[in-house]
Amino acid sequence: MQKFLLLVCVSIGISDTVLVESAATVPESHNVIWGARSSRDVLIKREIVKETFKPLRIVSSDYEFKQKSDRNPYPRTITQIVVTDQYTDGDGGYATLKSGGPGMDFAVIHLKSQRGHGYHFTIDIYGQ
Numbered sequence: 305m306q307k308f309l310l311l312v313c314v315s316i317g318i319s320d321t322v323l324v325e326s327a328a329t330v331p332e333s334h335n336v337i338w339g340a341r342s343s344r345d346v347l348i349k350r351e352i353v354k355e356t357f358k359p360l361r362i363v364s365s366d367y368e369f370k371q372k373s374d375r376n377p378y379p380r381t382i383t384q385i386v387v388t389d390q391y392t393d394g395d396g397g398y399a400t401l402k403s404g405g406p407g408m409d410f411a412v413i414h415l416k417s418q419r420g421h422g423y424h425f426t427i428d429i430y431g432q
Contacts, residue, residue: 333392336399339384339406345430348380353415357422364416366402369429371409379409380431387413390424397423 348371355363371379383406389396397417404411417423 332394333389334396334398335389336387337384338401339382339430341384341430342432345383345432346380347428348382348431349427349429351427352425353427354424355415355417355422357417357420360420362417362419363397363422364414367413367415367427369404369411369413369427382406382408382411382429382431384430385411385413386428386430388426388428390426391421395421397421397425399425 349369351367351369353365353367355365357363382404385401385405387399389399391397395418397415400414400416402412402414411429413427415423415425
């Protein structure tokens with residue numbers, strides 16, 4: 305009976321290890337969401353931002369969203385920003401909110417690639 309129990313414990317321990325290893329190797333996109341959207345929000349801007357790779361270098365830039373102009377004296381307030389990484393294999397870039405964002409009428413998003421790769425993001429900005 306003790307040998308049978310030992311065999312069951314060993315087989316469970318091996319299967320747990322295999323499951324942990326397979327889950328850790330799954331590549332993911334680097335999607336980011338700032339703020340929260342309600343049913344009254346509208347899509348203010350959708351932008352596709354893409355930068356090609358440079359060998360052995362990190363590519364980065366700032367995406368600026370501004371609404372104030374002579375045509376639009378009353379800008380909308382941003383409620384949510386959704387940055388979707390189009391690279392689903394884990395090689396995509398990273399997005400960070402540098403200034404502005406939800407609660408404001410502008411946003412500056414810093415986009416950065418991994419070394420030796422480019423980036424390809426879809427940026428959706430919602431507001432009221």
